[in-house]
Structures are given as C-alpha cells and as structure tokens.
Amino acid sequence: MTAQAQQLAGPLSAAVANLCAGLRPQVSPNTAAGFREVLRRLSAPLQVAVAGRIKSGKSTLVNALIGRRVAPTDVGECTRLVTRFQYGTVDRIEVVFTDGRKQVLPFDANGAIPADLGVDVGAVSHIEAYLTNAVLRDLTVIDTPGLGSLDAASVARTEALLGGELDPVSRNAVAGAEAVLYVVTQGVRNDDHQALAAFTAATAGREAGPVNAIAVLNKADTIAAETVEGSDGDTWKAAVLLAERQAHTLKPRVADVIPVIGLVAESAETGGFTSADADALRKLAELDDATRETMLISADLFVTWECDVPVGVRTRLLEKLDLYGIRCALTALDAEPAITAGALRRRLLDSSGLDGVRGKLNAVFRSRADGIKAAAALASITALAGASGDPNERQRVHDAIEVLLAKPEAHQLRLLEALTLVASGAVAMPADLAEEVLRFGTSPDVAEQLGLRGRPHPELVAHALERAGWWRSFASFGATPAQSRVAHVVHRAYFLIWQQLRGRR
Known part of the structure; x- marks a missing residue:
C-alpha cells in the first residue's frame, strides 16, 4: 500500500488508490495527470x-x-x-x-x-x-x-x-x-x-x-x-x-x-439566537392570550400590533425565526417559564428538523464515504481512459478494474455500481425488483434494507436467505445479461446479510 493510500478513509478508497498508482506508468501523460487528480480527491x-x-x-x-x-x-x-x-x-x-x-x-x-x-x-x-x-x-x-x-x-x-x-x-x-x-x-x-x-x-x-x-x-x-x-x-x-x-x-x-426549517436551524445553530431574543420572547409570552393570538395571525400584525416589546425587536425576531419559530418558542415558555436561553435555543433547534437532516447525511453519506469516494474515483478512472483514444489503454484500465472488483472485499463497490445502474435506468428492471434493489442504498440499517423494519430477528434471517436464493435463481434463469449482472450482486448482498444476522444469534 502506498503512503498516500494509508491516509485514506477506508480500504476501498485505498484499493482504488493503489490501482490508480499502479496504472499511472502504463498510460499516456494526459491520463496519468488525470489519475493524479483522482488520487488527490481520494485523500480529501x-x-x-x-x-x-x-x-x-x-x-x-x-x-x-x-x-x-x-x-x-x-x-x-x-x-x-x-x-x-x-x-x-x-x-x-x-x-x-x-x-x-x-x-x-x-x-x-x-x-x-x-x-x-x-x-x-x-x-x-x-x-x-x-x-x-x-x-x-x-x-x-x-x-x-x-x-x-x-x-x-x-x-x-x-x-x-x-x-x-x-x-x-x-x-x-x-x-x-x-x-x-x-x-x-x-x-x-x-x-x-x-x-x-x-x-x-x-x-x-x-x-x-x-x-x-x-x-x-x-x-x-x-x-x-x-x-x-x-x-x-x-x-x-x-x-x-x-x-x-x-x-x-x-x-x-x-x-x-x-x-x-432552514431559517430556524440557522438562527439556533450559528449563534443568531441570543439571550436578548430569549428575553423578548419571555415578554411576549406574558401577554394575554387574545393579544398573542392576534399578533401571531400574520407577520404584519406581529410587527404592528401595539405591545410593550419594541417594533424593532419584534422585527428582528421575525427575521430570525419567522412566525413558526416564534410560536414554538412561546409554547416552550408556556410549558416551562423559567427555561434558560440555552435550553430555549435547543428547543428551537429540535423544532427545525436539522437533526433529521444531519442523521440522514450521516446514514447515507458519512457512513458510506469510503464506498462513495471509491466508486466515484473508479468512474473518473474509466472516463479518463475512455477519453484517451487509445484502445489498448482503455482495455488495460478495464482489466485492472475488473480484477479489483472480482475481489470479495470489493463487493460494496459492485453493489454501488448495481444501484447506480438501476437508479439511472441503464439496467431496466420490473418496478418491484428495482425498488427492492434500491433499498440497499437508502439506509445502512439491515432491517430497512430488507424492507422489514421493526420485525423480529428470526424473520430477518429467514427473509435474507430466501431472497438470496431467489436472486441467484433469477440471475441464472430469468434475467437478461444486464439484469443477471445486477442480480448476482444482489444475491451476494443478501447472502452477506444472512451471514451477518446468523452471527448475531
């Protein structure tokens, strides 16, 4: 493994980096320059x-x-x-x-x-x-x-x-x-x-x-x-x-x-929501119900209706939270009048949905960063070789990629490739089978990949084994050549899940 590959996020990126480094002396200067850029991105x-x-x-x-x-x-x-x-x-x-x-x-x-x-x-x-x-x-x-x-x-x-x-x-x-x-x-x-x-x-x-x-x-x-x-x-x-x-x-x-709610998330997370804003909301929370409800009908009424909170302060609250965020803050103050400014900021952040976005970013992107980066790098390597105009160079790169993908540890790259082929429509699949394949890309959670969220462990084990067998049969007897390539990958994905679930017993 090269020194650069050792700095990479995961084994798939390292394997692609080694492939790229090994091919550089065997390709044209222009392609080699492109490979250097691929290596740089792999380590970023x-x-x-x-x-x-x-x-x-x-x-x-x-x-x-x-x-x-x-x-x-x-x-x-x-x-x-x-x-x-x-x-x-x-x-x-x-x-x-x-x-x-x-x-x-x-x-x-x-x-x-x-x-x-x-x-x-x-x-x-x-x-x-x-x-x-x-x-x-x-x-x-x-x-x-x-x-x-x-x-x-x-x-x-x-x-x-x-x-x-x-x-x-x-x-x-x-x-x-x-x-x-x-x-x-x-x-x-x-x-x-x-x-x-x-x-x-x-x-x-x-x-x-x-x-x-x-x-x-x-x-x-x-x-x-x-x-x-x-x-x-x-x-x-x-x-x-x-x-x-x-x-x-x-x-x-x-x-x-x-x-x-991006505006509330930005204000709560970037320091835009201050203790002065919390104090202003406390004063608003003390208003009688009729006045509060009238002010919250519209932004114009919120700013222009007469009350002890200065117009400029209310305008600033609207700019930071809009009416929805203000309502959420007032609800929190009604439930807990002594809530601190910091705790109120946290309530606003919770109401914004930002944690859900971050959670999905972690589940879809961060947890798969190694595979995503490696797959993108392979796509770039293939495109660089294809643009060279040299058929021998294209074949050399193609053969090296096939050797890499044939390794058991490269299964995730095969799966990412299959998902991309089905999602883009490059490989046509019946709607129900396409949906089943694409589930492997929506979440790293095994139960969600199986479409059996919340079901008992024995049911997950049995389903993984049953679907592994079905996709193996489909690959051999019912699929077109393109579908068969995807089906073999899906079969192995189910089989690996079955092995993983059996190990948890």
Missing part, C-alpha cells in the same frame, strides 16, 4: 454539493450545517458563485479566477464572506472558504448557484454549470463533488428529476441515486397544513407527509426527502 474529505432552485434556502441550510453564518443569504454577487467550504487551520477566503489566479481575502467583521468581493465577478471561477470548524474535517460543502435564476448572468452561469462548459478551474471546483444534497420547497416540479440528474452529471459524472443523493424539503413552516390530507392541522406533520410524497416523486434519484 467527502465533498457534498448543495443544489436547488433560487430562493430555496440553500445557503441558509449550508450555514446551519456548518454551524456558522458564513454563506451569503441575501441576493448578491456571492450567491451567483460556486463556494467551497472546507477545513483549514486558519479562517480565510480565496477568490479563484478563471485564469487560475488566486486572491486571499479576510472574512468580514461578522465572520461571513464579504457582500462585496472588490473584484470583477465576471472573471471569478469560484470561492474557496477555509474554516476551522470541526464539522468540515470529514465533509467539504459546496454551495452552488440557484437553478432557474431570472438574472441573465446567473442563468448563463447555471447553464454553463449544467452544460459542462465551465473553464477547467471552475469545473474542478464543482466536479469534486461526490454526493448531492438537493433542496426543494413545497412544489417539486416535473423537471426536478432532470435538474437533479443534470447537476450530478456536471459534478462527479455519475447519475444521482439513493447512494449519493438526498433531498431536503426546506421552509417546512410555510406549508399550509389544511392543504395536506392527514395532517390534522399540524404544520410539522403536514411537512413530514409532504416530504414522503416528494420522496416518492423524486425516487430513485434520492434516498429520501427530509423536512427542515
């Missing part, structure tokens, strides 16, 4: 691109995930640029120009990227933001321009992003992404499938699927609960139900859709 943290339409709250969510209000959320020049947030030993900003030049800038007085960069934005490729936040040690977050911008310059920038016409420096900034967090609001449009597919094709060159993509239903507090059947008038329950329906609409492009 998992890179997740946050994508979505304009005004979907992408940057607000990025701030919440990082735990610092650093990404610009107002309409401005920075929101039209790709920004990579990564770990660094010193907080700094690097403005990267399309010709490769870099200009180092400090963060502004509030610790955010300056609203005015003081440079010609038209000549800027992207922004590299280095932060000492521990969350970025194993996760680089890429904030992208909003899709569907009405601004002509942003439209051109987004079309270039999706169309693959970026200059090499810009393409490198985006193409490092190995996974995508896709932000939607209440209405999933018919073309969100295409937008998500196009975006991921412009990143790591791999289709979005349950292995490398999840979606977030942001601004969940704006959902009119009465319009969602089964919500019983509860806004959050309505958001959960709507997210489930959107997950069905967006499958198999995403593993799941998770509801979140």
Whole structure:
C-alpha cells in the first residue's frame, strides 16, 4: 500500500488508490495527470454539493450545517458563485479566477464572506472558504448557484454549470463533488428529476441515486397544513407527509426527502439566537392570550400590533425565526417559564428538523464515504481512459478494474455500481425488483434494507436467505445479461446479510 493510500478513509478508497498508482506508468501523460487528480480527491474529505432552485434556502441550510453564518443569504454577487467550504487551520477566503489566479481575502467583521468581493465577478471561477470548524474535517460543502435564476448572468452561469462548459478551474471546483444534497420547497416540479440528474452529471459524472443523493424539503413552516390530507392541522406533520410524497416523486434519484426549517436551524445553530431574543420572547409570552393570538395571525400584525416589546425587536425576531419559530418558542415558555436561553435555543433547534437532516447525511453519506469516494474515483478512472483514444489503454484500465472488483472485499463497490445502474435506468428492471434493489442504498440499517423494519430477528434471517436464493435463481434463469449482472450482486448482498444476522444469534 502506498503512503498516500494509508491516509485514506477506508480500504476501498485505498484499493482504488493503489490501482490508480499502479496504472499511472502504463498510460499516456494526459491520463496519468488525470489519475493524479483522482488520487488527490481520494485523500480529501467527502465533498457534498448543495443544489436547488433560487430562493430555496440553500445557503441558509449550508450555514446551519456548518454551524456558522458564513454563506451569503441575501441576493448578491456571492450567491451567483460556486463556494467551497472546507477545513483549514486558519479562517480565510480565496477568490479563484478563471485564469487560475488566486486572491486571499479576510472574512468580514461578522465572520461571513464579504457582500462585496472588490473584484470583477465576471472573471471569478469560484470561492474557496477555509474554516476551522470541526464539522468540515470529514465533509467539504459546496454551495452552488440557484437553478432557474431570472438574472441573465446567473442563468448563463447555471447553464454553463449544467452544460459542462465551465473553464477547467471552475469545473474542478464543482466536479469534486461526490454526493448531492438537493433542496426543494413545497412544489417539486416535473423537471426536478432532470435538474437533479443534470447537476450530478456536471459534478462527479455519475447519475444521482439513493447512494449519493438526498433531498431536503426546506421552509417546512410555510406549508399550509389544511392543504395536506392527514395532517390534522399540524404544520410539522403536514411537512413530514409532504416530504414522503416528494420522496416518492423524486425516487430513485434520492434516498429520501427530509423536512427542515432552514431559517430556524440557522438562527439556533450559528449563534443568531441570543439571550436578548430569549428575553423578548419571555415578554411576549406574558401577554394575554387574545393579544398573542392576534399578533401571531400574520407577520404584519406581529410587527404592528401595539405591545410593550419594541417594533424593532419584534422585527428582528421575525427575521430570525419567522412566525413558526416564534410560536414554538412561546409554547416552550408556556410549558416551562423559567427555561434558560440555552435550553430555549435547543428547543428551537429540535423544532427545525436539522437533526433529521444531519442523521440522514450521516446514514447515507458519512457512513458510506469510503464506498462513495471509491466508486466515484473508479468512474473518473474509466472516463479518463475512455477519453484517451487509445484502445489498448482503455482495455488495460478495464482489466485492472475488473480484477479489483472480482475481489470479495470489493463487493460494496459492485453493489454501488448495481444501484447506480438501476437508479439511472441503464439496467431496466420490473418496478418491484428495482425498488427492492434500491433499498440497499437508502439506509445502512439491515432491517430497512430488507424492507422489514421493526420485525423480529428470526424473520430477518429467514427473509435474507430466501431472497438470496431467489436472486441467484433469477440471475441464472430469468434475467437478461444486464439484469443477471445486477442480480448476482444482489444475491451476494443478501447472502452477506444472512451471514451477518446468523452471527448475531
């Protein structure tokens, strides 16, 4: 194993790194240079691109995930640029120009990227933001321009992003992404499938699927609960139900859709919610019920209705929490009048749904970072060899990859490949079988992979063995050649689960 491979996150990435290093002397200089970039990315943290339409709250969510209000959320020049947030030993900003030049800038007085960069934005490729936040040690977050911008310059920038016409420096900034967090609001449009597919094709060159993509239903507090059947008038329950329906609409492009209130999450997690805000909410909680209910009817009434809390203070609360967050805080104060400002912030964070997003990020991305990075690297290696124009080089790379994938320890890579083939439609499967295959990508939990969440252990064991046998028969007798390749992988996945469950007895 090379010294570089020893620094990698897991054994699959190390195996691909060794393959890449071994092939470099056997390929053309151009392909070898590409392999060096693959090796660099393999040793970097998992890179997740946050994508979505304009005004979907992408940057607000990025701030919440990082735990610092650093990404610009107002309409401005920075929101039209790709920004990579990564770990660094010193907080700094690097403005990267399309010709490769870099200009180092400090963060502004509030610790955010300056609203005015003081440079010609038209000549800027992207922004590299280095932060000492521990969350970025194993996760680089890429904030992208909003899709569907009405601004002509942003439209051109987004079309270039999706169309693959970026200059090499810009393409490198985006193409490092190995996974995508896709932000939607209440209405999933018919073309969100295409937008998500196009975006991921412009990143790591791999289709979005349950292995490398999840979606977030942001601004969940704006959902009119009465319009969602089964919500019983509860806004959050309505958001959960709507997210489930959107997950069905967006499958198999995403593993799941998770509801979140990005504004409340950002304020609670980045220090935006202060003890002064808690004191103001205490005064509001002391108002008589009729006054409170009247003020909470609308944002205008909340600000203009006469009460002892100054208008400016109420305006600030609205900007930080909106009416839903204010209601949640008042409910917490009614239940526990002596609650501390810190505990109240925690209640607000709980009500935002951010923990659910983080949990899904951990389950889908972080726990599989080794496999995701290794699979993306193999895709890049294959693409590099294919672009060389040398059939002998293509065959040499193909043979080396097949040798790697034939090893028992590379089963996870085979499974990720099968999931991608089925999710993208490259291998057509009956709907019920496709759904069964894709379950392996939605969660690392064995019971969920089997579709038997909450069922007793003996039932899981029996089901895993039964399905292993069924898929082996299907691979041999009922499948097309392409389906058979997927079926053999699924058979082995079930068999390994059966072995694992038997060992727990």
